Amino acid sequence: MKKRILSLLLIFSMIFSFMPMFDGNVYAANSGDEIRVRIEGKTGVLFDDIITITDEESGEDLLRTAIGDEEIDGEVSQYGLLINGLLGETAGESGEGYTTSWGLYVSNGGELKSSGVGISSLQLEGLEELLLHIKAYEPSTYEDLTFIPRLEMTQEGAYTKLTAKKVVTTYDENWNPVTSEEIVDGASLEIEGNIYTTDENGEVKVELEEGNYDVNISKEGKDYPELVRETYEITVEEHNPYEGKEIRVRIEGQNDTLFDDMITVTDEESGEDLLRTAIGDEEIDGEVSQYGLLINGLLGETAGESGEGYTTSWGLYVSNDGMLESSEVGISSLQLEGLEELLLHIKAYEPSTYADLTFIPRLEMIQEGAYTKLTAKKVVTTYDENWNPVISEEMVEGAKLEIEGNIYATDENGEVKVELEEGSYDVYVSKEGKNYPELVRETYEIIVEYSKFDEDDNNYDLWQSENIDVKSNKTWNIVFNMEIMEDSLQDSIMVVDSERNIVTGEVKVDSDNKTVKVMAPQNVYDAGATYTLYIKKEIQSIDGKTLKRSLRMPFTIAE
Structure with a gap:
């Protein structure tokens, strides 16, 4: 019998969150004390108010004062009040793996916890909140699910x-x-x-x-x-809203890179703070004026060199959203919000007009068959009669583009054609003048993806049966019976590999205006690979006539 009573007490403790405990003393709150009483049903709040103590001595007294006896569905046993329902909501719902009951929780010292005693035994001294909340437990083990x-x-x-x-x-x-x-x-x-x-x-x-x-x-x-x-x-x-943010700090001297690293922001709030953290105060030669820090030298390199038509200074550039731009404010006023890169770069200007002689570069890319055409431009800023900035882009001849250790120089159109396999590449752009950098040194990421030939071969008549053992540097000569209009060749003659990638080399018209030469790609055709030459009927003669049909010719390169 004693064993059974103990089991019942444990069950009551788990379900109703109390254990009857009596020591003969009453611990009462002082009259006038305020205690929050909250009742949470299955889906929402049923009651939430502050109750001022008058003569209440227990949690049960407090509950009855808060909502009234008529709103309590329960029975009084030798263990105190056992609650079935409150304010019209009843516990005891059962489903697969759960049963609900009223859980009793208290807050002392601002932290909510399960009550160690039942509501009738709960004393009010030190109590800040009394909470009755629908909870669930696993009926076979009585483990909490709420x-x-x-x-x-x-x-x-x-x-x-x-x-x-x-x-x-x-x-x-x-x-x-x-x-x-x-x-x-x-x-x-x-x-x-x-x-x-x-x-x-x-x-x-x-x-x-x-x-x-x-x-x-x-x-x-x-x-x-x-x-x-x-x-x-x-x-x-x-x-500091920027704490933990990583910002690239780069310092470019007249001839090369002086510093390039990622700085994690702690308490820095401005570009000046970031620079001092990156290289240290001792590496900055400058003075603080009413306009902020004015920089003369960094890491032992000093600006201010003058020559015929130029003077050098430290240019301040910033990158937001991956695009390098001149900073509109000084380094001391530069805020870190959105900043990805802070760049200080030796630049030159014309001393009488202050016009820039060192320019921010831009890089454009177009895929032309097997070739990636890269065009280098520079950002030029001029000012109208009202001193409003007017920004334009101009081609850069002689810019150096470094890709995987190979250096290419742009032509008079600012262009370079490079044969690259599909993938991602870093392109380092620069142009070093005799006395100063003509371009801000910058790296661009390009993604090479070959164009796909998605037309149906059934729309092309077989011109010749497959040619085999073709040389890897083969140039195809296509002879027409009339002079042709060169503009009509654009995308009308293509070489396609077995994976339908367009890998056309250079296409040009011979001096007779009747012969079209289709050159092999710079890296030549792959040994043993099969390709197809496509000729579209849209090609026009100089008097406007077109081919009667489109043609195709497969060929295989010698091993």
């Missing part, structure tokens, strides 16, 4: 990281409670009307200004609340 939440906060630069956890209590072989915390995936955090959902790490990152915020945390399951609904107050203190 958990008390915890909320952790860390500041990461401009972002406040919130981590939702749940308090999990298990019992060892001696029935001693073992408490741990586990992350909660899919918890809802409501802040000022905005709802955020935690990820698989239980985390949410939110951008909040300095101040105090209430965070309502919950997780509603299909049949029961998976978390006790609770509100936490967080304080976001003044912080």
Whole structure:
């Protein structure tokens, strides 16, 4: 019999969150003390108010004062009040793997926890909140399925990281409670009307200004609340919004790179702060004026050299969204928001007009068959009569493009044609003048993707049966019976490989205007590979006549 009573007491403790404990003393709150009483149903709040103590001595007294006897469905036993329903909502619902009950929770010292005693034995001294909440448990083991939440906060630069956890209590072989915390995936955090959902790490990152915020945390399951609904107050203190951000700092001297590294922001707020962190105060030769830091030298290299028609200085450039631009403000006024790269570069200007002689480069790419055409341009800024900037781009002849250790020089059109396999490449652009850099040194990433030939071979008549053992540097001569219009050749003669990639080499018209030469690609055709030469009927003679049909000719390169 004693064993059975003990089992019942344990069951009541797990389900109703209490254990009857009496020591003969009454611990009462003072008259006039205020205690929050909250009742949370299956899907929402049923009651939430502050109750002022008069003569109440227990949690049961407080509940009756808060909602009235008529709103309590329960029975009084030798263990105190056993609650079935509150404010019209009844516990005891059962489903697959769960049963619901009323959980009793208390807050002392600002932290919510399960009550160690039943509501009738719960004393009011030190009590800040009394919470009755629909909860679920596993009916065969009485393990909780609704958990008390915890909320952790860390500041990461401009972002406040919130981590939702749940308090999990298990019992060892001696029935001693073992408490741990586990992350909660899919918890809802409501802040000022905005709802955020935690990820698989239980985390949410939110951008909040300095101040105090209430965070309502919950997780509603299909049949029961998976978390006790609770509100936490967080304080976001003044912080550097850029903390943790990585910014590239690069310093380019007259002839080469002096510094290039990624800097992680801690307490830096301006470009000047970032520069000092990157290279140290001792490596900066300059003076601080009412306009901020004026730089004369960096890392032992000094600007200010003058010659015929030029003077050098340190140019300040910034990259936002991957595009290098001149900074509109000085380094001391430069803010770090959105900044990806800070570049200080020796530049030249014309001393009488202050017109730039060192320009920011731009790189354009077009895929032409097997060739990648790269065009180097420079950004030129002039000013109208009202001193409004007018920006244009001009071709750069003689620019150097370095790709995987190979250096190419642009022609009079600013162009270079390079044969590259499909993939990603870094293109380092520069142009070094006699006395100063004519271009700001910059690296561009290009992605080479060959154009695909997607037309049906059935639309092309077979011109000749397959040619075999063709030389890898073969030039095809196509002879027409009339002089042709060269403009009509654009995309009308193509060489396509077995994977339908267009790999056409240079196509040009001979001096007789009747012969078209189709050159092999610079890297020649692959040994043993099969290609097809396509000739479209859209090719026109100089008097406007076209071919009667489109033609194709397969050929295989000798091993």
